[in-house]
Amino acid sequence: MAxxxxxxxxxxxxxxxxxxxxxxxxxxxxxxxxxxxxxxxASEASGANAGFACRxxxxxxxxxxxxxxxxQEYQHLGQELKxxxxxxxxxxxxxxxxxxxxxxxxxxxxxxxxxxxxxVGILDPEEVHGLEPHVVRPEFGGxxxxxxxxxxxxxxxxxxAERLTELGGKVYERTEVLEIKTKNQRVExxxxxxxxIKANYIINACGAYAGSIGRMVGIxxxxxxxxxxxxxxxxxxxxVHCVVEGGAYRQAEVASASAAGESKAAARTGAAIINQQKKxxxxxxxxxxxxxxxxxxxxxxxxxxxxxxxxxxxxLKDLHVSIIRTWAxxxxxxxxxxxxxxxxxxxxxxxxxxxxxxxxxxxxxxIGKVVSELVCFGKTTIPIESFNLSRFH
Amino acid sequence: MRILEHPVLGKLKxxxxxxxxxxxxxxxxxxxxxxxATLMANGIKxxxxxxxxxxxxxxxxxxxxxxxxxxxxxxxxxxxxxxxxVENGMEIETQHSLGRLK
Numbered sequence: 001m002a003x004x005x006x007x008x009x010x011x012x013x014x015x016x017x018x019x020x021x022x023x024x025x026x027x028x029x030x031x032x033x034x035x036x037x038x039x040x041x042a043s044e045a046s047g048a049n050a051g052f053a054c055r056x057x058x059x060x061x062x063x064x065x066x067x068x069x070x071x072q073e074y075q076h077l078g079q080e081l082k083x084x085x086x087x088x089x090x091x092x093x094x095x096x097x098x099x100x101x102x103x104x105x106x107x108x109x110x111x112x113x114x115x116x117x118x119x120v121g122i123l124d125p126e127e128v129h130g131l132e133p134h135v136v137r138p139e140f141g142g143x144x145x146x147x148x149x150x151x152x153x154x155x156x157x158x159x160x161a162e163r164l165t166e167l168g169g170k171v172y173e174r175t176e177v178l179e180i181k182t183k184n185q186r187v188e189x190x191x192x193x194x195x196x197i198k199a200n201y202i203i204n205a206c207g208a209y210a211g212s213i214g215r216m217v218g219i220x221x222x223x224x225x226x227x228x229x230x231x232x233x234x235x236x237x238x239x240v241h242c243v244v245e246g247g248a249y250r251q252a253e254v255a256s257a258s259a260a261g262e263s264k265a266a267a268r269t270g271a272a273i274i275n276q277q278k279k280x281x282x283x284x285x286x287x288x289x290x291x292x293x294x295x296x297x298x299x300x301x302x303x304x305x306x307x308x309x310x311x312x313x314x315x316l317k318d319l320h321v322s323i324i325r326t327w328a329x330x331x332x333x334x335x336x337x338x339x340x341x342x343x344x345x346x347x348x349x350x351x352x353x354x355x356x357x358x359x360x361x362x363x364x365x366x367i368g369k370v371v372s373e374l375v376c377f378g379k380t381t382i383p384i385e386s387f388n389l390s391r392f393h
Numbered sequence: 394m395r396i397l398e399h400p401v402l403g404k405l406k407x408x409x410x411x412x413x414x415x416x417x418x419x420x421x422x423x424x425x426x427x428x429x430a431t432l433m434a435n436g437i438k439x440x441x442x443x444x445x446x447x448x449x450x451x452x453x454x455x456x457x458x459x460x461x462x463x464x465x466x467x468x469x470x471x472x473x474x475x476x477x478x479v480e481n482g483m484e485i486e487t488q489h490s491l492g493r494l495k
Contacts, residue, residue: 237491280491
């Protein structure tokens with residue numbers, strides 16, 4: 001095959017939610033964009049997640065602001081694409097089973113009200129039961145966010161990629177970056193296994209793999225692959241309305257974080273996540289651990305997830321529900337649980353957009369928008385300085 | 394139509410007769426035979442209607458793989474009738490789409 005040589009304004013590396021949405025908004029601003037992807041569109045975390053379109057659990061005003069943009073975008077992106085992205089604000093419910101989690105989430109609610117998210121609140125056990133009659137009644141009620149919801153990432157991301165090509169953008173799959181050339185401290189071109197692309201800007205949107213691209217220009221990007229297991233069941237009649245989460249996960253998360261004095265995502269974590277998709281299949285999750293770039297599923301994790309799901313929705317056992325698929329994939333984890341976003345000092349034209357941990361879809365389109373503003377105008381409507389790579393040095 | 398003498402399953406007249414209800418109507422069955430066999434022997438060929446086009450479905454593979462023959466059995470939707478043995482007093486319902494939970 002002849003090696004390609006082409007020129008463009010912007011090369012986006014990585015066809016996940018960040019890269020594809022960034023490319024989409026850049027194209028809408030009239031830019032010339034090429035997306036290159038080592039595997040296929042949405043083949044990593046963007047295609048293998050719990051489908052959350054919730055407001056992030058992290059109390060970071062910037063992140064919540066970006067999430068607001070993302071969820072607004074999902075409202076109308078669905079109409080632009082050929083695919084039904086299945087975006088629904090079905091609500092997000094955290095089951096509270098002990099006094100500590102009630103206290104923790106009451107605090108969350110207070111802080112969220114201060115940040116202008118007035119809709120969230122604590123429900124009493126009866127209200128939770130009224131909302132989710134098939135879920136075990138939690139002794140201390142539930143945290144409820146009615147404006148959170150779910151989306152189908154396997155329609156959203158490939159749908160956007162397809163739209164991108166229709167609008168004149170290019171998406172090259174199975175194209176791996178081998179080298180990034182710079183000249184006078186400015187990016188010049190990307191060398192791939194299929195040839196060379198010259199560009200003024202290079203956006204590193206490689207999720208958990210962003211570090212290897214960073215090394216090509218001599219910078220360290222501290223993202224680690226955080227393995228997450230998930231299962232999907234056969235299609236069932238309507239069983240749960242909200243995206244439901246069992247309380248255990250965040251307690252483990254917070255406890256281990258304070259014990260280790262480090263990353264919130266730094267330990268083995270687990271939560272019962274029950275998210276019913278439009279077709280009726282249940283997405284069940286989730287366990288997280290650090291296993292390097294190992295994507296194999298383990299039988300233990302699959303059992304843990306099944307047991308957690310049955311604990312909160314006992315009907316799943318009575319109905320003899322079948323698991324039809326399981327998978328594990330890598331979330332790009334950062335030590336402070338915040339994204340790494342923005343330009344890099346000393347290498348003009350190199351922009352990083354990674355480290356979306358486990359909230360990639362929740363902020364995805366917002367991140368894409370912010371990155372496109374940064375490249376087009378040199379500044380962003382939502383200030384993102386606090387997410388710059390420089391915070392680690 | 395049934396096989397009266399089967400080389401492996403034995404003689405039909407030695408089997409225990411039971412009653413099941415299909416959409417509220419009582420029919421006679423033999424304990425242990427697949428629900429789908431009872432229905433076919435009683436002339437019932439439509440087991441369910443599909444989610445998207447509401448098209449009728451019945452037996453297809455008859456060995457538990459294709460899930461075309463699923464019905465709501467004793468309140469449990471999506472039960473494969475071709476591999477679920479008959480028991481006395483079973484409540485069988487024609488399933489629409491994915492069925493409903495009680």
